Amino acid sequence: RKEVEQDPGPFNVPEGATVAFNCTYSNSASQSFFWYRQDCRKEPKLLMSVYSSGNEDGRFTAQLNRASQYISLLIRDSKLSDSATYLCVVNIYNQGGKLIFGQGTELSVKP
Amino acid sequence: GAVVSQHPSRVICKSGTSVKIECRSLDFQATTMFWYRQFPKQSLMLMATSNEGSKATYEQGVEKDKFLINHASLTLSTLTVTSAHPEDSSFYICSARRGTSGGWRQFFGPGTRLTVL
Numbered sequence: 001r002k003e004v005e006q007d008p009g010p011f012n013v014p015e016g017a018t019v020a021f022n023c024t025y026s027n028s029a030s031q032s033f034f035w036y037r038q039d040c041r042k043e044p045k046l047l048m049s050v051y052s053s054g055n056e057d058g059r060f061t062a063q064l065n066r067a068s069q070y071i072s073l074l075i076r077d078s079k080l081s082d083s084a085t086y087l088c089v090v091n092i093y094n095q096g097g098k099l100i101f102g103q104g105t106e107l108s109v110k111p
Numbered sequence: 112g113a114v115v116s117q118h119p120s121r122v123i124c125k126s127g128t129s130v131k132i133e134c135r136s137l138d139f140q141a142t143t144m145f146w147y148r149q150f151p152k153q154s155l156m157l158m159a160t161s162n163e164g165s166k167a168t169y170e171q172g173v174e175k176d177k178f179l180i181n182h183a184s185l186t187l188s189t190l191t192v193t194s195a196h197p198e199d200s201s202f203y204i205c206s207a208r209r210g211t212s213g214g215w216r217q218f219f220g221p222g223t224r225l226t227v228l
Contacts, residue, residue: 032214043204043219044155087154096168097143097208097215101154 001026003100006088010106017078021105023071023088032091033064035073037084038104044087047073078109113139115207117220124195125228131191132223134205140185141207145217146178149202161188195227 006023013019025033033050048055050062050071061074071088088102114137124130134144142163147155159180160168167180179191188207192199202224206217 041202041222041224043222045219046216049213096160097217098145098157098160099206099217100157103154 002103003027004088004090004102006086006102007105008103010108012108012110013078014110015078015080017109018074018076019078019107020075021073021086021088021107023073023102025069025071025088025090025100027090027092027100028069029093030069030090031093033062033071034089034091034099035060035062035071036087036089036101038087039084044101047086075107078107080109080111083107083109113137113207113209113216113218115205115218115220117203117205117223119223120221121224121226123226123228126196127194129191129193130195130225131189132203132205132225134188134190134207134220136186136207136209136218139207139209141188141209142185143208144182144188145206145208146180146188146190147204147206149204149222155204158190192225195225197227200225200227 004025035047036044037047038044050064052064054063059076063072085104085106087104090100116135118133144161146158149155158173161180161182163182169175182188204222205220
């Protein structure tokens with residue numbers, strides 16, 4: 001079983017749609033959680049950290065459920081520029097800052 | 112945000128040659144850097160953790176004699192792919208770890224696309 005698993009996608013949605021990505025992690029020692037965005041042939045860029053209380057940044061809302069080891073990302077009012085691959089990432093406690101990446105979910109927002 | 116550079120951005124080489132990739136933290140010192148590899152349609156896989164002044168820590172399944180890592184200064188780590196073969200063709204990305212007000216963060220370089228003919 002992969003340490004971090006995501007919806008395989010791709011997700012094809014129209015502009016203005018709301019889209020949700022799900023992610024589960026297997027290591028209960030996971031300490032920190034993130035969503036990264038990766039554009040084609042580019043490096044990943046941090047979108048937002050994920051906190052137990054849930055957090056929002058504009059059109060983006062991230063949720064964390066430690067009990068079920070589940071992370072989500074909600075994008076409201078999708079824009080064409082949101083088209084990218086979204087990576088769920090965890091940091092395991094006491095492993096020297098290593099990040100474990102999910103396989104990513106591809107989002108394509110159409111006009 | 113912090114800036115991490117990689118050089119070269121793209122390299123094409125013949126099978127059997129060695130290729131060196133540089134990763135530099137431009138505006139901060141990084142005692143720890145990480146090297147990742149990404150194959151098409153797959154996620155980033157950590158290859159090794161590079162620590163300044165000491166040996167790198169390799170992930171399971173990564174050959175340390177094939178992927179040589181040197182972290183000789185606080186701003187530079189190098190990855191050398193020795194005797195490269197077509198199956199080594201991939202996108203290699205480094206990151207540098209830096210403390211921030213919100214805790215430790217990794218800042219990624221722009222990646223190096225390696226094609227081995």
